[in-house]
Amino acid sequence: MRRWRARWRAPMREAPRRGKVLRCVAGILLVALAIAACSDKGNAQEAAPKVIGDTDLDALLLKPEQVNTLMAAQGMTPHPVVTVMGDHRNLLPNLNCLGVWQVNESAIYGDGWTAMRQQLLRSPDADDWDNLVVQSIVSFPSEQDARDFYRQSADRWAKCSDHNVNINLNGQQLPKWHSGALTESNSELSMPFTRSAGEQVRACQRALAVETNVIIDVQACKPAASDVTQATMVADTIKAVIRR
Missing domain, CATH: 1.20.5 (Single alpha-helices involved in coiled-coils or other helix-helix interfaces)
Structure with missing residues (x-):
């Protein structure tokens, strides 16, 4: 098997x-x-880095109620927003002082900037005002461009401390102006000055600050004998808004 x-x-x-x-x-x-x-x-x-666009500038200007608070004043009346530089070099050819004497001068800013917004507020809204603020924001193509302008301004302002401006235009005396000492940091300049027109004397401060790609250019004035720091307060408030 x-x-x-x-x-x-x-x-x-x-x-x-x-x-x-x-x-x-x-x-x-x-x-x-x-x-x-x-x-x-x-x-x-x-x-x-944050870049501020030209269309963002309007929103950075402080509101009248904010300016009232900073100035410890009431009735700060806003004037129309200005978008072009002034040109007073014929009155003050000294460029070291022109940018301190006046906000937003074309001879100082040149053609490197891209857009600006400037607004004057005063109380009362008359030539014999007691409180005045000129706030402005100028944009540049880049942060480096803005910082280059800031450094140039610091050099010029340093040459205008303890300086007198006494201008007579067509036989009419413009308000006399005397600057104090420059205070400088890596992002902000400030300088006190006295403005006198006849019996009207005002204590004032100028401030110029850089933040990202913008320059903040401010003037603030109050009655004489006031300790005016409001220009730097306005600039610092605008810087805080930009940083948000």
């Missing part, structure tokens, strides 16, 4: 999966790299 023997067959081997595994790993790496690239791009965008 013949015995039946089952033939042994080797089990079938699965096709090598190494290629699939490598392809999966490569795919995962590509996804991870893409996510990392997006994350780096996002971080770079967050780290980019």
